[in-house]
Amino acid sequence: MRSRELGNLRAVLSSFFVCFFFLSFDEALAKQELKILKVGNLLNVETGTLTQNQEILIKGDQILNVGAVTDIGIIEKAEVINLSALTVLPGLIDVHVHLIGDSRIKGYRALADSIPKKTLFGASNAKKTLMAGFTTVRNVGSPGFADVALRDAIEEGVIDGPRMLVSGPSIGASGGHCDNNLLPPRFNNFSDGVADGPWKIREKVRQNIKYGANLIKFCATGGVLSKGTNLKMQQYAEEEMRALVEEAESRGRRVAAHAHGTKGIKTAIKSGAASIEHASFIDDEGIKLALERGTALVMDIYVSDYILEKGITLGFLPESINKERTVGRVQRANFQKAHKAGANIVFGSDAGVFPHGLNAKQFSYMVEFGMKPIEAIQAATLKAAELVGRADVGIIKAGLKADIIGTSVNPLEDISALENVNFVMKAGKVYRRE
Known part of the structure; x- marks a missing residue:
């Protein structure tokens, strides 16, 4: 009897750990999929204007939103990347x-x-x-x-x-x-x-x-x-x-x-x-x-x-x-x-x-x-x-590819800042972060 109860307990525990593992795995995947870039200065290349203290929400390889992220569920699931010291612009x-x-x-x-x-x-x-x-x-x-x-x-x-x-x-x-x-x-x-x-x-x-x-x-x-x-x-x-x-x-x-x-x-x-x-x-x-x-x-x-x-x-x-x-x-x-x-x-x-x-x-x-x-x-x-012929790149905008770079110096004030970038993201993946 005890042997059967122990077996049942093991089965329950095994199921629990399997569920826990997959839940944790799903959360890890969600964090890989969702990213929030907290940006110090965001350059709009269409207008030539800078906007301070912006957030860019990214899922996978795509920009979902530019602006404040207020959804608590998204904030909890997303990886937050602090770029508050950088000027950010398209790749x-x-x-x-x-x-x-x-x-x-x-x-x-x-x-x-x-x-x-x-x-x-x-x-x-x-x-x-x-x-x-x-x-x-x-x-x-x-x-x-x-x-x-x-x-x-x-x-x-x-x-x-x-x-x-x-x-x-x-x-x-x-x-x-x-x-x-x-x-x-x-x-x-x-x-x-x-x-x-x-x-x-x-x-x-x-x-x-x-x-x-x-x-x-x-x-x-x-x-x-x-x-x-x-x-x-x-x-x-x-x-x-x-x-x-x-x-x-x-x-x-x-x-x-x-x-x-x-x-x-x-x-x-x-x-x-x-x-x-x-x-x-x-x-x-x-x-x-x-x-x-x-x-x-x-x-x-x-x-x-x-x-x-x-x-x-x-x-x-x-x-x-x-x-x-x-x-x-x-x-x-x-x-x-x-x-x-x-x-x-x-x-x-x-x-x-x-x-x-x-x-x-x-x-x-x-x-x-x-x-x-x-x-x-x-x-x-x-x-x-x-x-x-790529309408999905060249601008930071919802629906486009998440190709984003950042510089510690504002390139509108010193264009040579682009010779030393501090952050590089292509299609939602971070390749450089200093």
């Missing part, structure tokens, strides 16, 4: 990065690295970028679809990194900026994206999309870092550009056009490119066209100083350094001109030419060359979100 977006590869090796030295090795560096670069406060990036150009693999690994939670939109290999003409011109003819070395003529270009667009590209990037003109290309020279005919854009858009993809030279910029805009990368020699007509067509200008005005300072040591080609001595100054002057005219300038740094994680250095240059701090921040939040 930053860089629309022009190259995560794949070792940013310390350039020119001929870079030929020795295999795509698997470049991809491993990409994993490290992705984490540095995220920890610097950039929660979304657009990767414009990558060998062997390594950027697709990196994007997927991040989305599957294998590694930490920003949300990625990727182009796969950049498409370009034989011998152009998107080709590899470093080796002599006997090596028969061509880059993945080389295509000439409208139908070959259409085929290349289809291949990129087949293997996972979110967007298409092509080279409309020569570039700084390519051997033997003229920055000002257009490399695709208008017929070719139109075929590329038409094919991409028919498959729901936007197009980014690398273009330094005046003619190439205007032809790319007329052909329907969503963004012009670099836009160094843009003239008044080009600015007017961009305004009329709603084309974004992605002007990487920090990188010039890095190339001129570190280029020789890192192995940049001498001709690349000589090109940069001219193009950097012109690009900054045209940045000022385009901004004054009201052009849609979006934040893109060209990180990968310089070390990843230093993307935010560009903000100070944008302010130096004419923008107000809030305009530079808008270029890297709501404007960038619009360009990459």
Whole structure:
């Protein structure tokens, strides 16, 4: 009898502990799901205003509410994160990065690295970028679809990194900026994206999309870092550009056009490119066209100083350094001109030419060359979100992704504060907290 009673007691106790365990487990899960950020200053990037002593309620990867949380049940279940000493704003977006590869090796030295090795560096670069406060990036150009693999690994939670939109290999003409011109003819070395003529270009667009590209990037003109290309020279005919854009858009993809030279910029805009990368020699007509067509200008005005300072040591080609001595100054002057005219300038740094994680250095240059701090921040939040087609990021608002960063110094007073973020959250998960 006692044995039966003891057995019953054990069963009851076992059931009790099982229930207690699962209740505790459910509470732990609830705390992981629900978070309340207690914010000292909240920056509204739409209006440019700061609001003090706000609360942001987050469930999973989504913002539920911005404002005071009064529900006692929610307060008891939520993890409370004290950010009262910080200015909080949306996670930053860089629309022009190259995560794949070792940013310390350039020119001929870079030929020795295999795509698997470049991809491993990409994993490290992705984490540095995220920890610097950039929660979304657009990767414009990558060998062997390594950027697709990196994007997927991040989305599957294998590694930490920003949300990625990727182009796969950049498409370009034989011998152009998107080709590899470093080796002599006997090596028969061509880059993945080389295509000439409208139908070959259409085929290349289809291949990129087949293997996972979110967007298409092509080279409309020569570039700084390519051997033997003229920055000002257009490399695709208008017929070719139109075929590329038409094919991409028919498959729901936007197009980014690398273009330094005046003619190439205007032809790319007329052909329907969503963004012009670099836009160094843009003239008044080009600015007017961009305004009329709603084309974004992605002007990487920090990188010039890095190339001129570190280029020789890192192995940049001498001709690349000589090109940069001219193009950097012109690009900054045209940045000022385009901004004054009201052009849609979006934040893109060209990180990968310089070390990843230093993307935010560009903000100070944008302010130096004419923008107000809030305009530079808008270029890297709501404007960038619009360009990459992500309506769920770029603003701190109920219903959007919980991509949130914080700085100890108000970036409206000192834009360089964005170079040293103290808090990083992407999709509701905290990655950095100091």
